[in-house]
Amino acid sequence: MPRSGAEARRRLREAALELYRERGFDRTTAAEIAARAGVNERTFFRHFPDKREVLFDGEAELRAALTRAVVDAPAGLEPFEVLLRAFRESARGLEASRPFAEPRWRVVAETPALRERELAKHAWLTEAVVDALRRRGVGAGVADLAARTGWAAYQHAVQVWIDDPAPGLDAHLVRAFDDLRALSSTGSSPADGS
Incomplete structure (x- = not known):
């Protein structure tokens, strides 16, 4: 589990990009991004309002x-x-x-x-x-x-x-x-x- 907010944010960005490339944007959920990044879904939404914004950080x-x-x-x-x-x-x-x-x-x-x-x-x-x-x-x-x-x-x-x-x-x-x-x-x- 990432210890800092910056580290969690970085991992969420990387996880989202990996999943979007593997499955496509439409078939990827915020929960899946959070799981791939090793954080919970609440942490995802603390950093990003939705799954699009991960790519616009x-x-x-x-x-x-x-x-x-x-x-x-x-x-x-x-x-x-x-x-x-x-x-x-x-x-x-x-x-x-x-x-x-x-x-x-x-x-x-x-x-x-x-x-x-x-x-x-x-x-x-x-x-x-x-x-x-x-x-x-x-x-x-x-x-x-x-x-x-x-x-x-x-x-x-x-x-x-x-x-x-x-x-x-x-x-x-x-x-x-x-x-x-x-x-x-x-x-x-x-x-x-x-």
Whole structure:
């Protein structure tokens, strides 16, 4: 039995992911996750409100980190540069947790209820980035467009990294932002192959 709350939470996340991969999300219960993790069902619900949220643990921390990174970026940077810095910082954590991130991404991609929850997460995080850009003095329309476009580039980089981890998530992220810049430049097109 795990002794700390953090250890129980970690074990619940791992157990859920194992079971979702073995049986599928729909055929797995919170009780089964708890049993696999070596805790009781009450402990599961102390940590997570439902079986979906096991895969979205850390969302509030990510939102806070992205907001802080945007707000604290050096003055004088263009919105895209601010976003690239912020996403590169958050990417380090994702890259460090690849053993969980990769199978999690695959489970979410295969499960409609989880894809819906993932889209809600993206919208919530995008709004936080918009608000952080506005706090830097970026106009509402530009902040919204930059956050949505930057988030799309981030998600593209993560997907490419899942399929091709060798260069690292940071390299894929820089490439995605470079490709966006090239797409927006007159007469330029991004290099093929990403």
